[in-house]
Amino acid sequence: xxxxxxxxxxxxxxxxxxxxxxxxxxxxxxxxxxxxxxxxxxxxxxxxxxxxxxxxxxxxxxxxxxxxxxxxxxxxxxxxxxxxxxxxxxxxxxxxxxxxxxxxxxxxxxxxxxxxxxxxxxxxxxxxxxxxxxxxxxxxxxxxxxxxxxxxxxxxxxxxxxxxx
Amino acid sequence: xxxxxxxxxxxxxxxxxxxxxxxxxxxxxxxxxxxxxxxxxxxxxxxxxxxxxxxxxxxxxxxxxxxxxxxxxxxxxxxxxxxxxxxxxxxxxxxxxxxxxxxxxxxxxxxxxxxxxxxxxxxxxxxxxxxxxxxxxxxxxxxxxxxxxxxxxxxxxxxxxxxxx
DNA sequence: TATTGTTATACTCTATAACTATA
DNA sequence: TATAGTTATAGAGTATAACAATA
Numbered sequence: 001x002x003x004x005x006x007x008x009x010x011x012x013x014x015x016x017x018x019x020x021x022x023x024x025x026x027x028x029x030x031x032x033x034x035x036x037x038x039x040x041x042x043x044x045x046x047x048x049x050x051x052x053x054x055x056x057x058x059x060x061x062x063x064x065x066x067x068x069x070x071x072x073x074x075x076x077x078x079x080x081x082x083x084x085x086x087x088x089x090x091x092x093x094x095x096x097x098x099x100x101x102x103x104x105x106x107x108x109x110x111x112x113x114x115x116x117x118x119x120x121x122x123x124x125x126x127x128x129x130x131x132x133x134x135x136x137x138x139x140x141x142x143x144x145x146x147x148x149x150x151x152x153x154x155x156x157x158x159x160x161x162x163x164x165x
Numbered sequence: 166x167x168x169x170x171x172x173x174x175x176x177x178x179x180x181x182x183x184x185x186x187x188x189x190x191x192x193x194x195x196x197x198x199x200x201x202x203x204x205x206x207x208x209x210x211x212x213x214x215x216x217x218x219x220x221x222x223x224x225x226x227x228x229x230x231x232x233x234x235x236x237x238x239x240x241x242x243x244x245x246x247x248x249x250x251x252x253x254x255x256x257x258x259x260x261x262x263x264x265x266x267x268x269x270x271x272x273x274x275x276x277x278x279x280x281x282x283x284x285x286x287x288x289x290x291x292x293x294x295x296x297x298x299x300x301x302x303x304x305x306x307x308x309x310x311x312x313x314x315x316x317x318x319x320x321x322x323x324x325x326x327x328x329x330x
Numbered sequence: 331t332a333t334t335g336t337t338a339t340a341c342t343c344t345a346t347a348a349c350t351a352t353a
Numbered sequence: 354t355a356t357a358g359t360t361a362t363a364g365a366g367t368a369t370a371a372c373a374a375t376a
Contacts, residue, residue, distance in 0.1 A: 057366060073334060085367055087336060092365080109334040109375045140319060148316040151309055222343055238357060250344055252359060257342080274352045274357040 052122040053096050057081075058089055062098060062115060062123050069114040071104070098122060217287045218261050222246075223254055227263060227280060227288050234279040236269070263287060 049055055054062070064070070064078050076086040090113060093099045098119035104110035115123070140148060214220055219227070229235070229243050241251040255278060258264045263284035269275035280288070 055365070071334075081366085082368065083335065084337085084369085088366080091336095104334095107334085107376075111335070140316060144316055144319070147312060151313040151316070154309070220342065236357075246343085247345060248358070249346085249360085253343080256359095269357095272353075272357085276358070 049126070052125065054098075054122065054126070058093055058098075059126065061086075061089055061093060062119055065099065065113060065115045065119070066123065069112050071110045072101075072113060075113060093119070214291070217290065219263075219287065219291070223258055223263075224291065226251075226254055226258060227284055230264065230278060230280045230284070231288065234277050236275045237266075237278060240278060258284070 049059060060079055061075065064075060070078070072086050072090060073083055075090070076083040079086065081089075090099060090101060094101055096118075097116055099113050100116050101111040101113050104112050214224060225244055226240065229240060235243070237251050237255060238248055240255070241248040244251065246254075255264060255266060259266055261283075262281055264278055265281050266276040266278050269277050
């Protein structure tokens with residue numbers, strides 16, 4: 001202890017692994033890159049989505065509902081989250097008026113979740129290519145963006161947790 | 166309201182925007198793709214990281230500390246989170262033994278944060294190329310992975326929220 | 331008994347506001 | 354007064370466990 005070498009300045013690293021200063025992103029392991037990208041989306045994108053009171057978790061809910069109304073259990077399965085989490089998110093989305101939940105006519109255990117007009121409006125705004133693309137557009141040009149999209153699609157489609165998606 | 170047209174089956178979409186069924190990822194807006202990728206990392210990666218009691222937020226803390234010990238305020242700035250959040254995360258990391266915090270000799274307001282041996286071991290394990298790469302390796306081949314890395318690096322380096330990173 | 335959904339509880343990450351201790 | 358860090362409080366997302374209502 002008492003290795004007060006470093007705090008204002010950089011200081012020594014106490015081990016071989018440390019390059020001495022923060023390694024540049026290009027040398028990060030992919031895990032950290034993904035993590036950073038996720039957190040970047042999670043903040044930058046989050047601030048953007050926050051304009052519509054949405055998050056990375058709630059936006060996919062609406063996106064799934066574009067395909068048609070569903071039961072909560074179905075939603076949970078498609079979103080890969082538990083039914084309890086789905087329940088909570090839907091409560092929030094219903095509170096802000098983006099979805100509504102009506103009792104199923106035939107099976108009264110079920111609740112049919114559907115987008116409201118406000119939900120559609122929010123999605124329309126977020127689907128505006130110029131809007132969200134701008135989030136990464138400052139960092140990537142059109143071709144790079146399209147390549148990133150391709151890879152992300154592959155990643156999302158073939159993911160270890162997304163075998164059924 | 167009262168559009169109970171759809172639940173068990175697909176049903177109509179009640180508007181022009183809806184394709185009728187869930188659109189494939191390739192047609193998602195980039196925002197949703199990033200969102201999904203982030204959540205995928207957030208779960209698949211999360212489960213992986215959980216083996217070391219780490220998360221997407223706590224791993225970057227360790228990664229930054231590779232560059233040398235720092236004050237908490239400096240860490241917060243580099244991580245782009247508040248000092249309060251940093252404080253909490255560090256408390257957790259200290260509790261599980263990955264970092265230690267010692268009072269600064271000269272300025273007793275400060276606490277110098279450093280990786281412990283256990284922290285280094287965890288990072289070593291996570292830096293194993295085969296380990297984390299496997300998270301996405303099932304979905305992407307080597308060349309695609311390297312391309313994804315390039316784009317992510319650019320995204321992370323030039324991000325709107327990462328102007329000072 | 332099985333299915334659908336909820337509430338209870340807990341944990342992490344995040345933020346803002348208010349606080350202590352030190353300078 | 355300014356700086357470093359913490360605690361208080363709040364809210365989202367996540368999970369498991371226990372529960373109610375319906376089938």
